[in-house]
Amino acid sequence: MRQEKFEIVVSGAAHVSHCCDNIEEITKEVGREIARQNCNLVTGATTGVPYFAALGCKEAGGFNIGFSPAASEKAHLKTYRLPLTPFDIMIYTGADYTGRNIIMTKSADGVIIICGRMGTLHEFVTAFELQKPIGVLEGSGGTADKIRQIATGPYRGVKKIIYEKDPKTLVKNLIELIKKEKKQTKGRLGNNNF
Secondary structure, eight states, X not given: OOOOOOEEEEEEOSSOTTBOTTHHHHHHHHHHHHHHTTOEEEEOSOSSHHHHHHHHHHHTTOEEEEEESSXXXXXXXXXXXXXXXXXXXXXXXXXXXXXXXXXXXXXXXXXXXXXXXXXXXXXXXXXXXTTOOEEEETTSBGGGGTHHHHTOSSOSSOOOEEEESSHHHHHHHHHHHHHHHHHHHHHHHTTOOO
């Protein structure tokens, strides 16, 4: 029986001056743990938190998928000034940042929020509305430290959010939530193979 491999988005600030002091190391540890858990890392192919996660994932021998806001490699490099390495696959969405965020988030099995600004909030809200499993690295600063307050209230649907301060525990708990979600979905669909 093959082991399930999940696609996990790491969403966070491209500029990290407002994030916690050890943002680079804790984010790399999230990326490394995603690789150790035999999952693929998905990011917006940008700088800062997503880039650090991709570096950590690659250090641990993992696989990185980048979703670029650009329509081509040339635009990715020249117009958006974003990195090509350490990505194994780059998907050029041509959808600018807002469209890229939606396409990327919809493609994932789960989303991790680390620090962040408005783009991260947009990715969180997209995942929340899609009822994707979400992991929030509390104590990382920015958007991540506001999610608990934002997500409390009279919202429709089930909330699938876990909060952790330890990067390894966050990844492991998110994967367990994804597995539980997949099992429930399979149970509702029966044993049909589509």
